[in-house]
Amino acid sequence: MIDISNLVRDLSLVREKSPLIHNITNYVVMNNTANALLSIGASPVMAHSVDEVAEMTSIASALVLNIGTLDADWVKAMLIAGKTAQTKKIPVIFDPVGAGATSYRTKVCQQILEECKPSIIRGNASEIMALVNSNVKTKGVDSTSSSDSALDSAKILARETGAVVVISGQTDYITNGETTETVSNGNTLMARVTGMGCTATAIVAAFASINTDMLEAATHGMAIMGISGELAAAKSQGNGSMQVHFLDELFNLNESTLRNTLKL
Amino acid sequence: MIDISNLVRDLSLVREKSPLIHNITNYVVMNNTANALLSIGASPVMAHSVDEVAEMTSIASALVLNIGTLDADWVKAMLIAGKTAQTKKIPVIFDPVGAGATSYRTKVCQQILEECKPSIIRGNASEIMALVNSNVKTKGVDSTSSSDSALDSAKILARETGAVVVISGQTDYITNGETTETVSNGNTLMARVTGMGCTATAIVAAFASINTDMLEAATHGMAIMGISGELAAAKSQGNGSMQVHFLDELFNLNESTLRNTLKL
Amino acid sequence: MIDISNLVRDLSLVREKSPLIHNITNYVVMNNTANALLSIGASPVMAHSVDEVAEMTSIASALVLNIGTLDADWVKAMLIAGKTAQTKKIPVIFDPVGAGATSYRTKVCQQILEECKPSIIRGNASEIMALVNSNVKTKGVDSTSSSDSALDSAKILARETGAVVVISGQTDYITNGETTETVSNGNTLMARVTGMGCTATAIVAAFASINTDMLEAATHGMAIMGISGELAAAKSQGNGSMQVHFLDELFNLNESTLRNTLKL
Numbered sequence: 147m148i149d150i151s152n153l154v155r156d157l158s159l160v161r162e163k164s165p166l167i168h169n170i171t172n173y174v175v176m177n178n179t180a181n182a183l184l185s186i187g188a189s190p191v192m193a194h195s196v197d198e199v200a201e202m203t204s205i206a207s208a209l210v211l212n213i214g215t216l217d218a219d220w221v222k223a224m225l226i227a228g229k230t231a232q233t234k235k236i237p238v239i240f241d242p243v244g245a246g247a248t249s250y251r252t253k254v255c256q257q258i259l260e261e262c263k264p265s266i267i268r269g270n271a272s273e274i275m276a277l278v279n280s281n282v283k284t285k286g287v288d289s290t291s292s293s294d295s296a297l298d299s300a301k302i303l304a305r306e307t308g309a310v311v312v313i314s315g316q317t318d319y320i321t322n323g324e325t326t327e328t329v330s331n332g333n334t335l336m337a338r339v340t341g342m343g344c345t346a347t348a349i350v351a352a353f354a355s356i357n358t359d360m361l362e363a364a365t366h367g368m369a370i371m372g373i374s375g376e377l378a379a380a381k382s383q384g385n386g387s388m389q390v391h392f393l394d395e396l397f398n399l400n401e402s403t404l405r406n407t408l409k410l
Numbered sequence: 411m412i413d414i415s416n417l418v419r420d421l422s423l424v425r426e427k428s429p430l431i432h433n434i435t436n437y438v439v440m441n442n443t444a445n446a447l448l449s450i451g452a453s454p455v456m457a458h459s460v461d462e463v464a465e466m467t468s469i470a471s472a473l474v475l476n477i478g479t480l481d482a483d484w485v486k487a488m489l490i491a492g493k494t495a496q497t498k499k500i501p502v503i504f505d506p507v508g509a510g511a512t513s514y515r516t517k518v519c520q521q522i523l524e525e526c527k528p529s530i531i532r533g534n535a536s537e538i539m540a541l542v543n544s545n546v547k548t549k550g551v552d553s554t555s556s557s558d559s560a561l562d563s564a565k566i567l568a569r570e571t572g573a574v575v576v577i578s579g580q581t582d583y584i585t586n587g588e589t590t591e592t593v594s595n596g597n598t599l600m601a602r603v604t605g606m607g608c609t610a611t612a613i614v615a616a617f618a619s620i621n622t623d624m625l626e627a628a629t630h631g632m633a634i635m636g637i638s639g640e641l642a643a644a645k646s647q648g649n650g651s652m653q654v655h656f657l658d659e660l661f662n663l664n665e666s667t668l669r670n671t672l673k674l
Numbered sequence: 675m676i677d678i679s680n681l682v683r684d685l686s687l688v689r690e691k692s693p694l695i696h697n698i699t700n701y702v703v704m705n706n707t708a709n710a711l712l713s714i715g716a717s718p719v720m721a722h723s724v725d726e727v728a729e730m731t732s733i734a735s736a737l738v739l740n741i742g743t744l745d746a747d748w749v750k751a752m753l754i755a756g757k758t759a760q761t762k763k764i765p766v767i768f769d770p771v772g773a774g775a776t777s778y779r780t781k782v783c784q785q786i787l788e789e790c791k792p793s794i795i796r797g798n799a800s801e802i803m804a805l806v807n808s809n810v811k812t813k814g815v816d817s818t819s820s821s822d823s824a825l826d827s828a829k830i831l832a833r834e835t836g837a838v839v840v841i842s843g844q845t846d847y848i849t850n851g852e853t854t855e856t857v858s859n860g861n862t863l864m865a866r867v868t869g870m871g872c873t874a875t876a877i878v879a880a881f882a883s884i885n886t887d888m889l890e891a892a893t894h895g896m897a898i899m900g901i902s903g904e905l906a907a908a909k910s911q912g913n914g915s916m917q918v919h920f921l922d923e924l925f926n927l928n929e930s931t932l933r934n935t936l937k938l
Contacts, residue, residue, distance in 0.1 A: 180868035191814030195745035217459035286455030340444035386657025393914025481723035550719030604708035650921025
């Protein structure tokens, strides 16, 4: 269960330290991800060239690998950056976008799991299930399964990889294979804004950069997402205004909004 | 002329079936396109790697090819995806962004027309004219001709290719070479938001995925665009708020807003 | 010091001529940059393929080179476009994003300076210092130095390269090595929106396309940015609404808002 004092502490730490988060992510969400990291007080950088990723990762406090619009060159850069992060003890946060939709995605996911040893993996139910069972089908990048049914897969994946595994959904599950945390905040409108899952991954990375307890860090990241999404949805008329309000809510979070909104 | 009952029916069908739309499109508009497809109730996926496009297209209900920020690798992926779509009888919707601005764009357009056999082609007046007459000049990605003057070219192009051809402009023209439909909704503010044309192409693809009559599908897509744009412009103070309101209006369309706003 | 009549004149000229601005820029900001150019009345085009950049630059009125998400292929295109611009006497506006963060970025910057001979260089304090002194460290893409401390570097860089050099910050400095102009408008919220610096570079390019005095053009661009940012911040609740209001303010600028807001 979330200790709200720790959540408040970690939010302050992100704002105070403004950690550099290196993102190798997809074209669709780069702008949103960068703005969400700026909202929360972190410092985003996007860099994908094999000529610089090792050096960029080395100066970062966390690395996000997101395969949303992967291709061979980008995967090469992800593997270099991921290995650098391992060597430098920088947490790798992995978003297996569309795992299960094509065999290429599923194969690249396995390669990243093996070579980059992510500290945290965040996906929707279908994606997490596809990482464990290659027979699960993902519809493009959208989930066809519920979070609840994927929890067993998440626990298996966590035990096999040593990573904390996050399933986003109506209820978010965060598990290290033994202990499972849940986040009940959020709103269905979040699923109608592209890249909300990718943004969650980036926010989780910001928390993982200032808290070495990966289960708590991931839970804090998801709680901050759910709270901001819930507050934003209450003010929104559709997915257009939702994007704007989401960033503003994330920007303005404080102890009192956290205490009043968090569902335990 | 648009049969409003059919328009209402098709909007419901998109929302109900949530068709997967595979987009190989440009960097500038990916986020907008994805959000607009989510607004209308479709499920967008962006994927461009030659290692997966055939498989991704195979599970999609329509394929969008948009050359806005083309290069050799992306064109290769477009051709593979387009041929897959043909084989699988999945409609290909082609957006010849900037055709006529450079000889490379014009050449790639010819290649896509020949090898991918699009079901629908949507462009501005200059782009459509450039596909027929290689002497027409496009100013970057903006039209230098009026829609009216391009209609003859559109008809020729439709007859030559067998595609339905859409010219976006103050009045939109949708023609199969024999029958021509028009859409008179819209607002000039739409031309001041980047990627509105690309969004139109994606929305048309959503309708083409649930209606096999390509002339009607394209007309419905353009009507939905024009109506949402018109409603959004009435609430906007500039091109910033226009983007936000546009997505919200698209999100909230219903039978009554369609009936009250459509200009026949 | 800014002559406000000249600023008003140049804004009118941009709107009247709608110059084509060719951007080879980063994935994160492409959408914002395109919309900001449309807001101000210019016509943006993004194109990066080696198969077309020379031709695209040839029809443009200014070229923006921005290395935010550089890689070997894009750098190749930038060099081709930059050389074409030189030959055709089209101003090159260079944004050395993240110079100093990795040795690759610093090296590419030197190459662009030498081979493309930019007319204007715009960066934050760390980036400008890194172009002169390779020992300066940039934190990802964010500055670690103040504008004031970078002014000496800017003057040296201007003298060495013949370019007008712009340092963005609380106060913006614009120098040709001899004369230095300042812009005091703006708001700290601008630094919390991703790509505001990149947008400034594009806006400066729009002014450089209609005014051959590069010192004045760059100063006008930065004044327009600062004024729009200041007006937008006053209406914003966070970095989400800031993006929307910024475009709307840019869109609606007129002589009276310029006269009332410009700080001399």
